[in-house]
Amino acid sequence: MSVSRFLPDFAPISPFSRLSESGILDSGASPMSDEAVIEALRYMMLTRVFDDKATSMQRQGRFGTFSSVRGQEASVVGAATALDPTKDWIVPQYREFPALIRHGYPIENFALYFMGNPKGGTIPPEVNMLPMQISLAAQIPQATGLAWGLKMQGGDGVVITFFGDGASSEGDFHESLNLAGIMKAPVIFFLQNNGWAISTPRENQTAARSFAERALGYGVEGVIVDGNDLLAVHEVTTQAVAKARAGGGPTLIESVTYRTGAHNTADDPTRYVDQQELEKWQQKDPVERIKNYLRSRGIWNETLEQEMLDSCAAQIDTAMEIARNTPLATSNAIFDHVYAEPPQRMLDQKSDWAHRNGGA
Amino acid sequence: MIEAIRECLGQEMEADKRVVVIGEDVGVLGGVFRATDGLQARFGKERVVDMPLAEGVIVGSGIGLAMSGLRPVIELQFLGFGHQAFHQIGQQVARLRYRSQGRHSLPLVIRSPFGGGVRTPELHSDAFEAFYTHTPGLKVVAPATAYDAKGLLAAAMESDDPVLYLEPLKGYRLTKDEVPDERYTVPLGKLRVARAGTDVTLIAWSAAVNVAERAAEELFEQGISVEVLDLRSLNPLDIEGITESVVKTGRVAILHEAPLTGGFGSELIATIQQECFYNLEAPIIRITAPDTPYPLGGVEDLYIPDVDRVVAEVAALVKASA
Numbered sequence: 001m002s003v004s005r006f007l008p009d010f011a012p013i014s015p016f017s018r019l020s021e022s023g024i025l026d027s028g029a030s031p032m033s034d035e036a037v038i039e040a041l042r043y044m045m046l047t048r049v050f051d052d053k054a055t056s057m058q059r060q061g062r063f064g065t066f067s068s069v070r071g072q073e074a075s076v077v078g079a080a081t082a083l084d085p086t087k088d089w090i091v092p093q094y095r096e097f098p099a100l101i102r103h104g105y106p107i108e109n110f111a112l113y114f115m116g117n118p119k120g121g122t123i124p125p126e127v128n129m130l131p132m133q134i135s136l137a138a139q140i141p142q143a144t145g146l147a148w149g150l151k152m153q154g155g156d157g158v159v160i161t162f163f164g165d166g167a168s169s170e171g172d173f174h175e176s177l178n179l180a181g182i183m184k185a186p187v188i189f190f191l192q193n194n195g196w197a198i199s200t201p202r203e204n205q206t207a208a209r210s211f212a213e214r215a216l217g218y219g220v221e222g223v224i225v226d227g228n229d230l231l232a233v234h235e236v237t238t239q240a241v242a243k244a245r246a247g248g249g250p251t252l253i254e255s256v257t258y259r260t261g262a263h264n265t266a267d268d269p270t271r272y273v274d275q276q277e278l279e280k281w282q283q284k285d286p287v288e289r290i291k292n293y294l295r296s297r298g299i300w301n302e303t304l305e306q307e308m309l310d311s312c313a314a315q316i317d318t319a320m321e322i323a324r325n326t327p328l329a330t331s332n333a334i335f336d337h338v339y340a341e342p343p344q345r346m347l348d349q350k351s352d353w354a355h356r357n358g359g360a
Numbered sequence: 361m362i363e364a365i366r367e368c369l370g371q372e373m374e375a376d377k378r379v380v381v382i383g384e385d386v387g388v389l390g391g392v393f394r395a396t397d398g399l400q401a402r403f404g405k406e407r408v409v410d411m412p413l414a415e416g417v418i419v420g421s422g423i424g425l426a427m428s429g430l431r432p433v434i435e436l437q438f439l440g441f442g443h444q445a446f447h448q449i450g451q452q453v454a455r456l457r458y459r460s461q462g463r464h465s466l467p468l469v470i471r472s473p474f475g476g477g478v479r480t481p482e483l484h485s486d487a488f489e490a491f492y493t494h495t496p497g498l499k500v501v502a503p504a505t506a507y508d509a510k511g512l513l514a515a516a517m518e519s520d521d522p523v524l525y526l527e528p529l530k531g532y533r534l535t536k537d538e539v540p541d542e543r544y545t546v547p548l549g550k551l552r553v554a555r556a557g558t559d560v561t562l563i564a565w566s567a568a569v570n571v572a573e574r575a576a577e578e579l580f581e582q583g584i585s586v587e588v589l590d591l592r593s594l595n596p597l598d599i600e601g602i603t604e605s606v607v608k609t610g611r612v613a614i615l616h617e618a619p620l621t622g623g624f625g626s627e628l629i630a631t632i633q634q635e636c637f638y639n640l641e642a643p644i645i646r647i648t649a650p651d652t653p654y655p656l657g658g659v660e661d662l663y664i665p666d667v668d669r670v671v672a673e674v675a676a677l678v679k680a681s682a
Contacts, residue, residue: 091424122461130427131459135451141417142452145424152380152406153429172447175417182412337462338497340520343549343596346496 010209015256016236017226021284023292031235034299040081040230042308043098044073044287049312050097058265066114067095071260072194074286078233079190082241083160089128091143091161103129107319112326118333119326137163137170144176147187158244160188166197169205177218186244189252194259199272212254220250227257228286331357361535364510365395371543372517373403382409382422383435392437393532415445423452426468439474440483453522454497465520475567475617476664477530479657486654487618492524493594500594501548502526504569506537508592511546518545528567549596557587559678560611563628565591568615575670584678594624603635610641611681613674617664620648642681647673
């Protein structure tokens, strides 16, 4: 009898894609209608406009440290557009602006959060999302439990959780895939492999050739997709959502993309990013690629693009205006919502603070 | 006491279909201490779930279950293993309501045995309550009697705040008192005067209450009247109840199983001197474990404060300030 061995495979694999780098669709049918692609493109452009605006405000000291989505727009939007906001949940990290906005989280709340105003954390009651997560990977067990709980109560809602290649080194990632496999939880683990965890390259996170195949160790399906290809991301996520909804359990999707911006506004990527590699990825820009696709379909031109840009800019300006005009919270905000039934001691502190700060 | 916990879980599960119990070995085995014995047979594998051995995801997925509309009761097999889940408890459980500005409430209970005295293997017996009382957003209760075990667990399960419910390892079988059959709650944040007295206030919680009561009995024979306070709940803390007793006695001894430095006793002393400094007739003393890791079981009796030590230290306190 021979020894059963499970050896790692290092042969190169190609992420699933539908569009060529110049935006030409393969011979199959598009997984998205033209209208859906244009709507998705708008979320991608809205994200660019927001990122630029927020970055410039941050430089002027009017916005806090935040992380732009640059380079990953197709990855986030392709995944988000596979969801039904009325019943599906997003359990985010913090680099998923367009997914949250599409799900119904107000742009001004997103801005307020990064301006340091606690009101930004407010999630409207009809919006199915958890707060953004700063402690990397801690959201993944929560997404798993949420999905499992929805299933236990007979619902057909699906949960998607976002995280990166770096976060997948945390124990929470592994413990969650393991549990989700056992419980057949309707959850999609959407791993954005953007090449970097701040300055640590993907090679320092795993010796495996892909993140997707880690799923196998947990009895879970893994998928690897070109994260700069909106159509491909949308297609594989739609499949994973349908499978989860039908009771088929979790999927790990590795979306291979690249963070062409900085980790956040406090980061200086010129210290560690190879300029040639960056330029190579900039050539694969996901926004240009989907615009080229629309051009190849004969339904995109300069005028339409300018109209879309103007409308995105107006929408962002309105939201930023609301955020800027929202008064900074009083000291009460430090104490509100800590408990359902607060201990007296904290309530005493709340009135002390209010008194010291000139009343609540 | 273990029967009281089990009965409470059964009654709450019966009354509310949203209650689910998850943890290691809680199903067929009924928990390593049998707190969940028979629950899986009564309520099914969907509601009483044997989890993979990973405390982080046990607590983390419990958060998700609560988000989905359920009311999970999570068993951490031993609080000594709580560190594997500490990031989920300290950062996530305790803050989700706050971080979502009240959108998400977190009605979950984490039950966990803690404390020593039963010769467990290493790392099972530490009294780590102070880590959790330093975590705003998380309530911490620690019953000493079977009556309170049932009533405080019911109150914890009813609460929309997350509660860490600490069970005395040593008290599981040792503690026997009358427990009504019907459902009832004991409010979180109200201490119990375990024994009334006039000379000195001896403050304890969980398994140490029994030690305090036995010491008080011996001290009574020496002519010292000890008031024993069973805190029941560390957060919320019954500051009023403590103050009332200290104003009466003028002397305070605090007894806990955890190491001295940074233990919950420090918090009590700071609070008491602020509330009633001028009623004190002597410095407050602490009778605690030393500032060392919990030792192997063979020497744990030298580590945990016992009745003799409490009697000697409280007697010395009273005599020095008589």
